[in-house]
Amino acid sequence: MENIVERMLSGDRRALARMVTLIENEVPAARRYLAELHHHAGRAHIVGVTGAPGAGKSTLVTHLVRELRRRDAKVGVVAIDPTSPFTGGAILGDRIRMMELSGDPQVFIRSMASRGNLGGLAASTRDVVRAMDAAGYNPIIIETVGTGQAEVEVMRTAQSVLVVSAPGMGDDIQAIKAGILEIADIFVVTKADKPGADQTLAELAMLLSLDSTRRLHDKSLPYWRIPVLKTAAIKDQGIPQVIDAMQQHYDYLVESGMLANRAQRQVRSEIQALVLHAVVNALKAKTTDDEWQKLVEDVTSRERDPYSVASELEERIGLRLPS
Amino acid sequence: MADTRPIRVLVAKPGLDGHDRGAKVIARALRDAGMEVIYTGIRQTPEMIVEAAIQEDVDAILMSILSGAHMALFPKVMELLKKDDVDDILVAAGGILPDEDIVAIKEMGIKGCFGPGTSMDEIIDFVRNNVQADRLKTEV
Numbered sequence: 001m002e003n004i005v006e007r008m009l010s011g012d013r014r015a016l017a018r019m020v021t022l023i024e025n026e027v028p029a030a031r032r033y034l035a036e037l038h039h040h041a042g043r044a045h046i047v048g049v050t051g052a053p054g055a056g057k058s059t060l061v062t063h064l065v066r067e068l069r070r071r072d073a074k075v076g077v078v079a080i081d082p083t084s085p086f087t088g089g090a091i092l093g094d095r096i097r098m099m100e101l102s103g104d105p106q107v108f109i110r111s112m113a114s115r116g117n118l119g120g121l122a123a124s125t126r127d128v129v130r131a132m133d134a135a136g137y138n139p140i141i142i143e144t145v146g147t148g149q150a151e152v153e154v155m156r157t158a159q160s161v162l163v164v165s166a167p168g169m170g171d172d173i174q175a176i177k178a179g180i181l182e183i184a185d186i187f188v189v190t191k192a193d194k195p196g197a198d199q200t201l202a203e204l205a206m207l208l209s210l211d212s213t214r215r216l217h218d219k220s221l222p223y224w225r226i227p228v229l230k231t232a233a234i235k236d237q238g239i240p241q242v243i244d245a246m247q248q249h250y251d252y253l254v255e256s257g258m259l260a261n262r263a264q265r266q267v268r269s270e271i272q273a274l275v276l277h278a279v280v281n282a283l284k285a286k287t288t289d290d291e292w293q294k295l296v297e298d299v300t301s302r303e304r305d306p307y308s309v310a311s312e313l314e315e316r317i318g319l320r321l322p323s
Numbered sequence: 324m325a326d327t328r329p330i331r332v333l334v335a336k337p338g339l340d341g342h343d344r345g346a347k348v349i350a351r352a353l354r355d356a357g358m359e360v361i362y363t364g365i366r367q368t369p370e371m372i373v374e375a376a377i378q379e380d381v382d383a384i385l386m387s388i389l390s391g392a393h394m395a396l397f398p399k400v401m402e403l404l405k406k407d408d409v410d411d412i413l414v415a416a417g418g419i420l421p422d423e424d425i426v427a428i429k430e431m432g433i434k435g436c437f438g439p440g441t442s443m444d445e446i447i448d449f450v451r452n453n454v455q456a457d458r459l460k461t462e463v
Contacts, residue, residue: 014409017380025328088329089354095375096364102371108378113329113359 040134048158053146056190058097076137083113119153120144155183167196192230222256333381340390352443369399382454383413
């Protein structure tokens with residue numbers, strides 16, 4: 001097990017697969033491995049693909065990977081599907097669409113269950129991407145769970161975000177709301193062979209013409225004109241244009257210094273998340289289920305209030321001095 | 324931090340038959356039993372199944388086949404698992420498997436065979452009881 005890092009770095013897919021399992025399950029050794037992998041990562045272009053359920057994310061990713069393989073890239077894919085809030089189980093079905101990619105050892109696809117994380121990713125997605133990056137996959141595509149309007153976590157992990165919309169999923173008011181549409185670096189309208197595709201394109205173009213995006217908030221940022229592209233996977237149309245746009249966005253990030261800028265923001269939020277996670281674990285370690293039961297009952301029966309209970313627990317894990 | 328993790332299972336349909344209702348019912352039952360189920364869809368080659376099992380680092384592979392091609396496809400899957408040194412993965416099969424083939428199937432290293440009428444609980448228990456326990460530990 002100790003040389004799993006070396007095996008992984010030398011291209012052993014089983015070692016990478018096992019590493020992902022260790023990371024995903026927060027095995028104590030994983031943190032040490034990740035610390036080592038950090039020094040080998042940082043080469044990959046990390047692309048997030050997000051959008052509503054049924055928008056066509058998996059199909060788009062499949063076609064993007066196929067085109068990337070034509071261009072000789074070694075591609076990583078992390079595909080996230082939701083965990084059942086009731087049983088903890090999950091059906092991870094993104095491979096169904098990616099069937100034609102399976103069997104190609106130059107494409108590493110890993111399905112992840114969200115395991116209760118709410119932002120569209122799994123809690124350990126970033127670390128799994130780091131392992132794939134260290135193993136030499138580039139680019140790495142993250143396919144989020146089918147998202148609503150507010151699952152924007154992918155922007156904190158990916159360098160370029162593709163927001164996928166299908167025709168007929170909403171009117172133009174949807175397009176000016178805050179949230180997922182704001183995080184797009186590239187818009188892709190899928191199923192362009194279907195009626196209504198041109199209207200969706202027009203609505204997105206309208207949104208962009210309002211320019212309610214980042215540039216208005218901060219005029220010092222260099223300008224990236226967000227492209228609105230259309231694809232029809234069933235007719236194999238528009239895919240090379242999306243890959244070209246991804247590459248152009250990456251070049252823009254590098255040349256403008258935004259790549260470093262984003263990386264710094266991401267590192268900051270990552271360290272915060274690690275500390276927060278340690279706090280959650282400390283709390284778990286210093287409390288019991290029975291005790292929680294009692295505390296919850298006390299608060300629901302209004303004998304106690306949640307704030308003083310929280311203060312007491314904060315004290316116990318050393319976050320607050322005894323009052 | 325839990326000291327075990329969810330069991331990961333690959334549900335695959337090798338061969339050319341297109342009926343996957345049974346495979347989907349099983350996938351759903353395993354999900355409801357708290358497992359993470361990777362469903363590959365229909366028309367999988369042995370190479371696709373084994374590569375997916377490696378990348379997904381699954382604990383078990385359940386193959387469903389109705390077409391009668393099991394004696395051609397199962398040995399190939401088992402051979403590839405051995406070749407890639409991942410034959411610690413639990414393998415079971417379901418679908419239409421004639422009684423006279425069951426002995427041969429089990430001799431290939433396929434530990435469970437489940438035909439029509441098998442209860443979901445039987446399959447769930449089989450997976451829980453036969454996945455190698457040390458795979459699931461999260462304390463190393």
